[in-house]
Structures are given as structure tokens and as C-alpha cells.
Amino acid sequence: xxxxxxxxxxxxxxxxxxxxxxxxxxxxxxxxxxxxxxxxxxxxxxxxxxxxxxxxxxxxxxxxxxxxxxxxxxxxxxxxxxxxxxxxxxxxxxxxxxxxxxxxxxxxxxxxxxxxxxxxxxxxxxxxxxxxxxxxxxxxxxxxxxxxxxxxxxxxxxxxxxxxxxxxxxxxxxxxxxxxxxxxxxxxxxxxxxxxxxxxxxxxxxxxxxxxxxxxxxxxxxxxxxxxxxxxxxxxxxxxxxxxxxxxxxxxxxxxxxxxxxxxxxxxxxxxxxxxxxxxxxxxxxxxxxxxxxxxxxxxxxxxxxxxxxxxxxxxxxxxxxxxxxxxxxxxxxxxxxxxxxxxxxxxxxxxxxxxxxx
Amino acid sequence: xxxxxxxxxxxxxxxxxxxxxxxxxxxxxxxxxxxxxxxxxxxxxxxxxxxxxxxxxxxxxxxxxxxxxxxxxxxxxxxxxxxxxxxxxxxxxxxxxxxxxxxxxxxxxxxxxxxxxxxxxxxxxxxxxxxxxxxxxxxxxxxxxxxxxxxxxxxxxxxxxxxxxxxxxxxxxxxxxxxxxxxxxxxxxxxxxxxxxxxxxxxxxxxxxxxxxxxxxxxxxxxxxxxxxxxxxxxxxxxxxxxxxxxxxxxxxxxxxxxxxxxxxxxxxxxxxxxxxxxxxxxxxxxxxxxxxxxxxxxxxxxxxxxxxxxxxx
Numbered sequence: 001x002x003x004x005x006x007x008x009x010x011x012x013x014x015x016x017x018x019x020x021x022x023x024x025x026x027x028x029x030x031x032x033x034x035x036x037x038x039x040x041x042x043x044x045x046x047x048x049x050x051x052x053x054x055x056x057x058x059x060x061x062x063x064x065x066x067x068x069x070x071x072x073x074x075x076x077x078x079x080x081x082x083x084x085x086x087x088x089x090x091x092x093x094x095x096x097x098x099x100x101x102x103x104x105x106x107x108x109x110x111x112x113x114x115x116x117x118x119x120x121x122x123x124x125x126x127x128x129x130x131x132x133x134x135x136x137x138x139x140x141x142x143x144x145x146x147x148x149x150x151x152x153x154x155x156x157x158x159x160x161x162x163x164x165x166x167x168x169x170x171x172x173x174x175x176x177x178x179x180x181x182x183x184x185x186x187x188x189x190x191x192x193x194x195x196x197x198x199x200x201x202x203x204x205x206x207x208x209x210x211x212x213x214x215x216x217x218x219x220x221x222x223x224x225x226x227x228x229x230x231x232x233x234x235x236x237x238x239x240x241x242x243x244x245x246x247x248x249x250x251x252x253x254x255x256x257x258x259x260x261x262x263x264x265x266x267x268x269x270x271x272x273x274x275x276x277x278x279x280x281x282x283x284x285x286x287x288x289x290x291x292x293x294x295x296x297x298x299x300x301x302x303x304x305x306x307x308x309x310x311x312x313x314x315x316x317x318x319x320x321x322x323x324x325x326x327x328x329x330x331x332x333x334x335x336x337x338x339x340x341x342x343x344x345x346x347x348x349x350x351x352x353x354x355x356x357x358x359x
Numbered sequence: 360x361x362x363x364x365x366x367x368x369x370x371x372x373x374x375x376x377x378x379x380x381x382x383x384x385x386x387x388x389x390x391x392x393x394x395x396x397x398x399x400x401x402x403x404x405x406x407x408x409x410x411x412x413x414x415x416x417x418x419x420x421x422x423x424x425x426x427x428x429x430x431x432x433x434x435x436x437x438x439x440x441x442x443x444x445x446x447x448x449x450x451x452x453x454x455x456x457x458x459x460x461x462x463x464x465x466x467x468x469x470x471x472x473x474x475x476x477x478x479x480x481x482x483x484x485x486x487x488x489x490x491x492x493x494x495x496x497x498x499x500x501x502x503x504x505x506x507x508x509x510x511x512x513x514x515x516x517x518x519x520x521x522x523x524x525x526x527x528x529x530x531x532x533x534x535x536x537x538x539x540x541x542x543x544x545x546x547x548x549x550x551x552x553x554x555x556x557x558x559x560x561x562x563x564x565x566x567x568x569x570x571x572x573x574x575x576x577x578x579x580x581x582x583x584x585x586x587x588x589x590x591x592x593x594x595x596x597x598x599x600x601x602x603x604x605x606x607x608x609x610x611x612x613x614x615x616x617x618x619x620x621x622x623x624x625x626x627x628x629x630x631x632x633x634x635x636x637x638x639x640x641x642x643x644x645x646x647x648x649x650x651x652x653x654x655x656x657x658x659x660x661x662x663x664x665x666x667x668x669x670x671x672x673x
Contacts, residue, residue: 004465011462015448022450176446179413180507183442184463185435350429354413355375356444 001190008186012194013201020164020202025171029160033210036147036156040217047135047221051114058113061088065112071119075126077108080119084110092121137230140218141238145303148211148242153297154278157207157249164203165257166267168195169352179354188349196258196342203250208243215239238302245300248334252293255341262348286322296334299324363425365389366410366515366546371419373405379570380405384419386565386575388548392541394557395550396662397567403550404443406567407517410548411440423515424546436464439508443519445500447492453479453503454488457510464511478510479503481536483529497524505533515546522551534560554662566662589613590631591654594638595623597647605641609634625654 001009020026063084071080092106103123110117120128172178181191219227256274260267281292289295325333366388373380381402395403408414409421412428426433447456454475461471479488482502487495492503501524508516521537522530537547537560551557557564558578565575596602603615603624611630618624628634631653638651 007465008463011459014462015459019448019450172448175449176444177448179442179444180448180460181463182413182431183411183435183438183440184460185432185465186463187432351415353415354408 005187005190008184008190009194009197012181012186012191013198016168016195016198017202020167020198021205023167025163025167029163029206032156032159033206036152037210037213037217039147040144040214041220043135044217044221050116051134054111054116055113057088057111061086061110063110063112065115068110068112068115068117071117071126071129073126073129077106077121077124077126080108080126084108135221137219137222137226141303144214144218145301147214148245149298149301152207152211152214153245153249154294156210157203157246158253158275158278160207161203161250161253162257162267162271165196165199165254166261166271168199168258168261170261170264170267173356176356182352182354188352189346192258192262192342192346192349196254196345199258200250200254203254204247207246207250211242211246212239215242241300241302245297248300248331249293249297251338252297252334255338255345256293259341259345259348262345262352289322290325293334293337295322296325296330299330300327363422366424366548367422368406368409369420371409371416371421373409373414374417380414381409381567381570384572386572388546388563388565390541390544390546391562392537392547392549392560394561394564395548395567396554396557396564400569401567402570403567404519405570406565407440407442407519407548407550410517411438413440413442435513436511437513438515438517439511439513440517441504441508441519441521445497447500447503449493450491452489452491453484453495453499453506456492456503457507460507461510466511474510474512475506478506481509482506483532498526498529501525502529513545516540516548518547518549520551521549522556530556588655588660589627589629590634591660592626592628592631592634593623593650593652593654594626595649595651597649598645599624602641602646602648609637609641623649 067084070083087108087110089109090106092104094102094104097103104121105123106121108119108121110119114134116132118130118132119126120130169178172181182188186194257267257271260270264270278292278294281289281294284292324330366386368384368386371384372382379402384402384406395406397403405414409416410423410428412431412434415429421428423434423438426437428434448459451459457475457478458471461474462468464471466474476485476488479485482505484499484502484506487499492500495503501521505518505521508518516537518537522533525533534556537549541547541562549557549560561578563575563577566573594602599617599621603617606612606624606626607615609628611628611633613627613629615627616625626634635651638648
């Protein structure tokens with residue numbers, strides 16, 4: 001590329017990036033991206049307040065943790081009261097059942113100042129125990145990893161890239177303004193590269209900022225020492241890995257949806273098919289899993305999160321446990337795949353025509 | 360004029376699936392103002408889109424001053440195209456629109472600012488330059504499109520209905536601008552449905568119907584070629600009756616009609632050149648001829664004769 005072509009490339013990026021960030025079409029992408037940040041922020045506000053509340057309660061209703069854990073299912077409520085004393089909160093309700101009998105249900109809540117215990121009674125006996133422990137950093141990182149894999153990558157980044165990259169060409173066609181680009185002395189490949197890089201920059205800024213903010217929001221509730229202790233172990237510093245995976249996801253999905261915007265009148269159809277394929281990845285045989293972008297992205301994620309611990313057993317049987325690809329392999333495959341799709345798009349862009357009436 | 364200095368189309372056809380865009384068009388357009396005239400769907404816009412590479416020919420070859428439309432990096436230093444599409448990139452002011460796309464030409468920021476200002480001034484939009492295009496009137500949008508087409512000072516201008524929506528004053532100024540460009544040796548290819556304006560501005564016309572070129576060349580030449588419609592000549596004179604009887608004796612004269620107000624006569628002849636040569640002899644014996652002028656040697660007549668009752672495109 002000569003100097004003039006570089007200048008053209010930067011001019012395209014400058015115009016496109018401005019449009020991508022400030023178009024009305026981008027609004028839902030911001031909402032989609034901000035959702036997990038809001039979730040982590042809300043949790044970081046709620047969790048310390050909940051801890052403070054439990055501590056205040058414990059000042060009046062202090063119960064030792066050993067006593068709380070000694071309660072088992074089947075004990076009567078009188079035994080519970082005998083061992084733990086009066087709960088800080090209780091509720092009982094009765095409702096009639098067959099034969100004129102009455103079913104009595106209720107719960108008692110106790111705390112040692114840190115954990116919150118709820119004992120559920122049925123006709124005077126403990127039928128269920130709920131325990132809510134204070135949040136820990138590793139536990140929160142696991143939640144982050146799960147949200148990152150199952151919401152952020154599969155939905156937020158995926159649909160964000162659909163919105164950003166399909167609009168680069170298809171949006172211009174719908175607005176009937178693509179011809180202005182084609183009436184300039186710019187090679188189609190450079191136009192494509194400029195638009196792709198602008199989309200990639202915008203997507204990277206939006207999604208890496210979201211991932212970083214989620215991380216920050218997650219850490220917010222923990223004191224400085226807890227965080228410092230956790231990160232004293234270098235293997236715990238995952239943020240850069242997550243940001244890297246986000247960038248690679250934007251690059252790979254971006255290339256796919258840029259190409260879809262070039263090839264298809266309605267890119268939502270191929271986007272839906274790809275979403276289906278990527279979503280089904282967990283349930284595919286090991287060999288087929290390797291044909292999905294998500295497989296390589298997940299292989300690069302530092303924390304392995306279970307698909308869903310509450311998932312019904314029959315469904316978990318359907319999940320294929322596949323060995324993740326090595327980091328270098330995943331990186332090479334994602335980069336080569338992205339370049340391949342871009343080269344194909346470049347070739348197709350040479351045949352691009354303006355025919356708005358049929359577009 | 361060599362073909363490398365012209366716009367050439369060699370047996371160009373374009374089909375949209377089974378629908379014909381243009382068929383077997385062969386043209387060599389020299390510099391000057393060339394008007395494309397034809398009814399809706401006649402292929403005018405397709406021809407312009409083909410010249411600028413917005414669509415590719417199904418068959419045939421196109422060269423714009425020797426450059427193929429498939430080489431935009433060369434072509435658009437030479438060509439400016441104001442399309443019929445009345446839409447613009449969103450959120451930009453007129454000035455930002457012109458200046459942003461000038462950067463695509465490789466101009467520096469300072470040069471693109473200067474060129475954008477100059478182009479906007481040429482179309483009389485300086486005062487509205489900093490307003491969003493979305494707030495422009497139809498005439499202003501037409502002018503900003505024209506400014507975008509001329510901003511990089513192209514040698515070939517392709518303008519699809521450039522006078523649409525312009526008020527009379529701006530219209531006259533724009534026509535004068537076309538004339539100036541043509542006189543500078545540039546190509547100005549325009550499509551228009553206002554036939555009397557085409558007549559006024561064009562050095563030559565290309566008549567299209569149903570995707571075919573039915574005639575092309577200078578108006579007079581095209582008119583002369585239409586043998587089945589005799590040429591009409593309007594003569595203003597003081598003794599129309601006497602002149603009519605002499606004129607009608609000529610074997611190439613088809614009809615003679617004295618004007619209702621008695622101020623002259625309308626002659627239909629199969630050989631206009633011969634008629635003009637004979638007129639001096641016919642008009643002896645104190646018949647005072649005030650003026651002689653062709654009555655149907657214009658685009659409108661040519662259009663009516665060749666394309667007939669089909670509606671002129673809007």
C-alpha cells in the first residue's frame with residue numbers, strides 16, 4: 001500500500017467510526033453491553049449492605065456457626081428453638097388439606113453475623129435449609145467467567161457484532177448512501193478494510209470497556225487487601241486474557257457479519273443460523289464443536305465455568321465434554337479464519353453493485 | 360478526437376435477471392454537453408451507472424477516456440457523478456459531507472477544506488454549508504450532490520437529472536456552469552426530462568427507449584436522419600399566399616400551411632437543405648422575407664418522432 005492508500009484507509013476509518021459510535025442503531029448495543037456491568041454494580045452495592053445488615057442482626061441474635069450447621073433435616077422446630085434460640089425472623093402459615101387436616105409451613109432465619117441461614121419447616125419439622133455465605137473473590141470470578149461465556153460472548157458480543165458489522169455495508173445500502181463510497185478513487189478492498197477496521201475499533205472499545213467495567217464492578221465490594229492477596233498469585237490475573245478473548249471475538253464475528261452484510265439482502269437470516277450453530281456447540285460431537293468460533297474463544301478463556309450447575313441431568317448428558325484447544329492453536333485458527341473471511345469478502349466486494357431498488 | 364479522449368461503450372448490454380437495462384449500446388461520446396433523453400425505464404440511469412462502475416455490464420466494454428470503470432482508483436480522479444439517489448450519509452452537515460469524501464481522494468485536511476469550500480460556493484450553498492443535510496430542501500440537496508460531484512475538479516461529469524428541484528435562478532446558473540465546463544473541454548453527460556432545457560444546453564443528445572439507443576448525435580443531424588417526418592420550416596413574410604404557391608411547386612415540398620394570423624407560412628419538406636438553397640429564387644418579386652427558421656429541429660420534435668407518445672421521464 002502506498003501513502004495515498006493509507007490516507008484513504010484512515011479517512012474511511014475516521015468517517016465510519018464516528019458513524020458507528022453515534023448512530024441510533026448503536027443504542028441497543030450499548031444497552032446489551034452495559035447489562036452485565038449494571039448486574040455486577042448492583043451486586044457490589046447489595047452484597048456489603050447485606051453483610052452489614054447481618055452483622056447488625058447478629059449483635060442482638062448472635063448464634064454460633066457450629067450450632068447453625070448442627071441443625072439437620074427432620075429436626076422439630078422446638079429442637080431448633082432450643083438449640084438456636086429465637087430466630088431474628090420467622091413466619092408460619094397454615095392451609096387446609098384433604099380430610100379436614102391442616103398443613104403448617106414456615107421458616108426461621110438465623111445468622112452468625114456473616115452467613116444467613118433459613119430453615120424451612122413443614123408440619124413442625126425441618127424440611128429444607130438455605131445457607132447464604134458472604135461472597136468471595138474466587139466465587140465472584142467464577143460468576144464472571146460464566147456470564148462472560150454464556151452471556152457476554154454468545155449474546156452481547158455476538159449481537160453487537162451483528163449490529164455493527166452488518167451495517168457497514170448493508171446499512172449503507174438500506175440508507176441508499178453506499179454509492180458515495182463507490183464513487184471515490186478507493187479500491188474496493190481498501191474500502192472494505194477501512195470499514196472493517198472502523199467496526200473492529202468501535203467493537204473493541206465498546207466490548208473491552210464493558211469487560212473491564214464488569215471486572216471493576218466485581219472488585220468494588222472487596223477491600224483493597226483482599227484484592228491484593230488474590231492477585232498476589234500471578235495465575236489469578238485474568239483480565240488481560242478476557243480482554244484478548246473479547247478482541248478476538250470482535251475480530252472473528254466481525255469478519256463473518258461484514259461478509260454477511262455484503263452477501264445477503266437480509267443478514268439477520270445468516271446471523272440467526274450462525275447463532276444457532278454457536279449455541280448448539282456444547283451439544284455437538286467433539287469434532288463438530290471445532291467448527292465453531294465459540295469453541296476456540298472458550299478455549300482461550302482462563303476460567304472454566306460449568307455450563308450451568310442447575311441444568312437438568314438429562315440435559316447435562318447431552319453436553320459433550322471436549323478438551324479445549326491449546327491457546328496457540330486457538331489463536332492461530334481464529335486469526336486465520338478471520339483473515340480468510342476478509343480475503344473472501346475483499347474478492348466479493350469487487351463485484352459489489354449499487355442496485356438499491358432490489359436491495 | 361481519439362477514443363482515449365472520449366467516453367466509449369462497445370456493444371454494452373446490461374440485464375437485471377431477465378429484465379433489460381440497456382442492450383447493445385455502442386457509443387463514442389466526445390467532450391461537451393451530451394444529454395441522455397428517454398422515458399422512464401429507457402436505460403438512462405443504467406447507462407450512467409455503467410459508465411461509473413456502480414453496475415457492471417453483462418456484455419461489452421466501457422472506457423472513460425481510456426479508463427475502465429472497474430478501476431475506481433484511477434477513474435474517480437477523472438469522473439464526478441451526481442446520482443439520482445436523494446439520500447446521504449446520516450448526521451453530516453453539507454460541508455462535512457463534501458470534506459469527508461474529499462479525504463477519500465487522498466487530499467490533505469487543508470486541501471480538502473479548501474476544495475469543499477470552493478465546491479459549495481460554486482453551487483451557491485455557502486450559507487447553508489454548516490447545516491445538517493437532513494434539514495436541506497430538495498433543491499439544496501440537489502446542489503450539495505452536484506458540489507460533491509465537482510469538488511475534486513473532474514474532467515468527466517455524469518449528472519443524473521441535475522436540474523431537478525432547482526429554482527429558475529439557480530437553474531440558469533447551473534446551466535451556465537455546465538456550458539463553462541464543456542467549453543473547457545470536459546465531458547458533461549446529463550440526463551434530463553425537461554426537453555427545452557436539453558435543447559438549450561446540449562451539444563448532442565442520445566435518445567433512449569426500452570434500453571436501446573434510438574438516435575445519437577447533434578440535434579440537427581439526428582433530425583435530418585428522420586426521413587419519415589418531413590422537416591418543418593417556418594417563414595415569416597409579407598405575402599404568404601404568393602410565396603406558398605411558388606413553394607408548393609417544388610417536388611420535395613410535402614405541404615404548405617399559411618399561418619392563421621397571416622404573418623407567414625409553415626412548410627414541410629423532405630429536403631431542407633435544398634429548400635433553403637431554393638428559397639432565395641422563390642422569394643423574388645418583392646416578397647419580403649423577415650425570417651426563416653426550422654420549426655421542428657429540436658429535441659422535443661426529435662423525441663416525439665422517435666419515441667412518440669411515451670411519457671418523458673421525471
